[in-house]
Amino acid sequence: MEVRTLRELVRFDVERKQKIPVFDSPHLYYDLYTLLPGQRQRPFAFKRSDKIVYVLEGVLRASVDGEQADLTAGQALWIPAGAVNSLENAGREPVVALVVVAPHPECAKRKKKHPDLRPGAG
Amino acid sequence: MEVRTLRELVRFDVERKQKIPVFDSPHLYYDLYTLLPGQRQRPFAFKRSDKIVYVLEGVLRASVDGEQADLTAGQALWIPAGAVNSLENAGREPVVALVVVAPHPECAKRKKKHPDLRPGAG
Numbered sequence: 001m002e003v004r005t006l007r008e009l010v011r012f013d014v015e016r017k018q019k020i021p022v023f024d025s026p027h028l029y030y031d032l033y034t035l036l037p038g039q040r041q042r043p044f045a046f047k048r049s050d051k052i053v054y055v056l057e058g059v060l061r062a063s064v065d066g067e068q069a070d071l072t073a074g075q076a077l078w079i080p081a082g083a084v085n086s087l088e089n090a091g092r093e094p095v096v097a098l099v100v101v102a103p104h105p106e107c108a109k110r111k112k113k114h115p116d117l118r119p120g121a122g
Numbered sequence: 123m124e125v126r127t128l129r130e131l132v133r134f135d136v137e138r139k140q141k142i143p144v145f146d147s148p149h150l151y152y153d154l155y156t157l158l159p160g161q162r163q164r165p166f167a168f169k170r171s172d173k174i175v176y177v178l179e180g181v182l183r184a185s186v187d188g189e190q191a192d193l194t195a196g197q198a199l200w201i202p203a204g205a206v207n208s209l210e211n212a213g214r215e216p217v218v219a220l221v222v223v224a225p226h227p228e229c230a231k232r233k234k235k236h237p238d239l240r241p242g243a244g
Contacts, residue, residue: 001189002200006176023200025172028150028224030198050147054128054220067123076152078124078145098176102150102224 006056010096012036017089019099021114028102029110033087035060035095040088049105051079053087058095061088128178132218134158139211141221143236150224151232155209157182157217162210171227173201175209180217183210 004022009032011018017039020032033041035058043063053062054076061070062077063086070090071077079085089095126144131154133140139161142154155163155175165185175184176198183192184199185208192212193199201207211217 001184001186001191003191003193004198004200006196006198022198023174025200025202027172027203028174028222030174030200030222050149052145052150052152052222062123064123069123069125071125074128076126076128076144078126078147078152080147081149098220100150100152100174100222100224102222 006032006098010034012094017041017087022098024114025104027104028100029104031099031101033095033097033099035087035089035097037089037092037094041086043084043086045082045084046101046105048081049101049103050081051085051099051101053077053079054098056096056098058089058093059091060095060097061090062086063088128154128220132156134216139163139209144220146236147226149226150222151226153221153223155217155219155221157209157211157219159211159214159216163208165206165208167204167206168223168227170203171223171225172203173207173221173223175199175201176220178218178220180211180215181213182217182219183212184208185210 012034017035023030055071055073065083134156139157145152177193177195187205
């Protein structure tokens, strides 16, 4: 059985926000994002994939097609395919968020960074 | 922006476990499952959809193709399409779990129970 204890996977990097794969499947990916204060994911859109962000720790400033909200632990945000979105830690504490993207966009960049990823593997 | 505060959606039912839609999109659904001690989801399999269960509260006994594990808060389980799985609250405290299923299986039963669901709507 493919079980992950998320707190064991959490790590931060002072250079940039971290995307930590938890599960990759043919249908979706499931990642931890970690952002230190001031770190961000620049605006972009998945053409064909929906994205849901669930905040585990900290305060995450999210922008979707020009609208903005500060999400606190226990809040979830749905970002539809095609919507330009960005994420930023605008607070003083580290942010940990659980992000699911489906269908799996199979980005070349992701494959290059994590060549060992396979369905179900974290 | 489609933001949900999950604790505001949590409810329990002494009659049976609850599946509480948070988001439905063309590509996935994202639910809260709540189970009081002794409540369970009987064994079944999605033919073509993967399922990921993340435990927010309590201890959830999960079975996947005959293997069993007790998941505690902060643990995630990947259930691949086709795998027979069941979930049970075998502990003494209520269980709250966040469940994503992709691609959206568009079950007739779900549509009947939640006729108002539409992409992005909780």
